[in-house]
Amino acid sequence: MIRKNGNHLFSRPGQSIAAIGVLTLTGILGWTVWTLPPFSDQMSALISSKMPISGVDNPVTAVLLNFRGYDTLLEIGVLLLAAVGVLSVAPSAVMRADSSPSPILVLLLRLMLPFIILVSGYILWIGKYAPGGAFQAGAVLAAGGILLVTAAVRFNLSASKAMPLATGIGLLIFLIMALATMMVCGNFLQYPVTLAGTLILVIEAAATLSIAAALVRLFVGVKSDTDPPASGEDSKILTFEEENLIK
Amino acid sequence: MNIPILYELVGVILLGMGLYSLVIYSHLFRKILALNVSGAGVFLFLVAAADRTSGPLPDPVPHAMVLTGIVVAVSATALALALACRIHQVSGNAQLTDNKPE
Numbered sequence: 001m002i003r004k005n006g007n008h009l010f011s012r013p014g015q016s017i018a019a020i021g022v023l024t025l026t027g028i029l030g031w032t033v034w035t036l037p038p039f040s041d042q043m044s045a046l047i048s049s050k051m052p053i054s055g056v057d058n059p060v061t062a063v064l065l066n067f068r069g070y071d072t073l074l075e076i077g078v079l080l081l082a083a084v085g086v087l088s089v090a091p092s093a094v095m096r097a098d099s100s101p102s103p104i105l106v107l108l109l110r111l112m113l114p115f116i117i118l119v120s121g122y123i124l125w126i127g128k129y130a131p132g133g134a135f136q137a138g139a140v141l142a143a144g145g146i147l148l149v150t151a152a153v154r155f156n157l158s159a160s161k162a163m164p165l166a167t168g169i170g171l172l173i174f175l176i177m178a179l180a181t182m183m184v185c186g187n188f189l190q191y192p193v194t195l196a197g198t199l200i201l202v203i204e205a206a207a208t209l210s211i212a213a214a215l216v217r218l219f220v221g222v223k224s225d226t227d228p229p230a231s232g233e234d235s236k237i238l239t240f241e242e243e244n245l246i247k
Numbered sequence: 248m249n250i251p252i253l254y255e256l257v258g259v260i261l262l263g264m265g266l267y268s269l270v271i272y273s274h275l276f277r278k279i280l281a282l283n284v285s286g287a288g289v290f291l292f293l294v295a296a297a298d299r300t301s302g303p304l305p306d307p308v309p310h311a312m313v314l315t316g317i318v319v320a321v322s323a324t325a326l327a328l329a330l331a332c333r334i335h336q337v338s339g340n341a342q343l344t345d346n347k348p349e
Contacts, residue, residue, distance in 0.1 A: 026263030060308035082322030
């Protein structure tokens, strides 16, 4: 039963207890922040001393792909898991394109898609020297992919065979590189110093594709689920499944 | 008082606001939004804390952590939204119910 106070999960005393708890936690955290030492240089000094062997010139990229590469590997795994999760939660709604795209969208797509791909490649490349890299490039590419899915001009992105491959290739290449470097150098993700820059670029390129594909997948899965089914067949299958589920 | 500490405190306040809404509201969409607000608070804190170096450059480690965190937050939000949509589809209601006897 939903309670009469609608939006809230608790009665008034419960809300007060929650408020006091959160305020206490915020106070403790705020006090901790207030008393933090003003300068902490150990970590950044360590990183700037190790920059020459990282293979790149941008410290953030060096941390992401080299010093803490394990984080990034797991993160791409999380992204892939989320995409698979969205697919399995909303499978009936994913493989569908809009039948009548807006002409403005189609024009926008034609004008912008080449630039989006170009900018994405540029951001990926510049990550070696300046702010940029696989995640930013992947996000830009995903924007292009979402535009493509929304406009759907004679091209059904979510039904294409390349999508699953693109979604998985980032994790695959990252894992292959990690295992190969373990064979050669002895440690998981320990790049040989001379090859580090090249390896990072290869991993980042694959990761860019995967991030873009997974983000598009997440968007398509979440987006079409709220739309009414386009064709009659789809809705029949859906209701059939639902009946089975209820029984 | 220097500038980073201002942003850090705003981050802590955002975290508190998000946590409170996460506990209080019963609608799943509000809970997902609340998680995102508290996540934004954590990111704001980390990015501001990276400025606590004596040199001109900020500490790259928190920046990398935030970059990782944003991607994970987006994935988790999308999955949570898909689950909430599915719950709405199956049960006709996206609100948590109170199981206490009236």
